[in-house]
Amino acid sequence: MNIKRVTRVLAAAFFGAALLTAACKESTGPSAVPGQLTVSVSTSGSGGAAFLITVTGSGISNPAAVNASHQFYSIISGSTLTAAVITQSAVSSGNLFRFSVPDVNQAASYNVSVVEVAGTDNELLSPSAFSVSAAN
Numbered sequence: 001m002n003i004k005r006v007t008r009v010l011a012a013a014f015f016g017a018a019l020l021t022a023a024c025k026e027s028t029g030p031s032a033v034p035g036q037l038t039v040s041v042s043t044s045g046s047g048g049a050a051f052l053i054t055v056t057g058s059g060i061s062n063p064a065a066v067n068a069s070h071q072f073y074s075i076i077s078g079s080t081l082t083a084a085v086i087t088q089s090a091v092s093s094g095n096l097f098r099f100s101v102p103d104v105n106q107a108a109s110y111n112v113s114v115v116e117v118a119g120t121d122n123e124l125l126s127p128s129a130f131s132v133s134a135a136n
Contacts, residue, residue, distance in 0.1 A: 032103035037134040038066060039083075039112055040095045045129045047090030048117035053132060055081040057110035059102040066095045082115075090120050096132075104136040 039053060060081045065072035071086040074097070085096045101110070112134045114127040 033105055034100070034102050035104040035136055036062075036098045036100050037104060037107050037110065037136055038095050038098045039132060039134050040093070041091060041114070041130055041132050042093040043130045045092075046119060046125065047092035048125055048130065049087050049090050049120040050116075050118040050122075051083075051085045051091075051096060051130075052115040052117075053083050053085070053096070053112065054115055055083070055099065055110055055112050055134060057101070057106075060099050060110075062100040063097055064099070065097050070096070072097055099134075107135050110134045 039055065041048070041051065041053075056079055058079050060076055060079065063072075063074040063076070063081055063083055065085065067087075069088055072083065074081060074083040076082075081099060083097055101107075112132045114130045114132050117125045117127055117130055119125055
């Protein structure tokens, strides 16, 4: 009778260890993939020539323009990147800038918003007419 009891205890311990190992493997998920996300803009209205955009999320670093002809200014404070992009002509869709992140698979966790937009005549446009997003 003791052999049966020992066998049951060992089997239960082995089964529990197997479940724990499987659970740990599932919870770790895929490995982080460091890289860059690109912020792009689009509108169905008239294009903008000057954009003030904020991006919030963890681990943002190394912001840079994607077009050498754009003037680009940025500052990172805590988990917020504030960027100003000034173009030579109106942009109704396209990439504005990029930034580095610890995991490009988490692109959806970064909140990108338009603060202000001006046209080529320096008149303010409605920020709600513009859609911005960050993707790899």
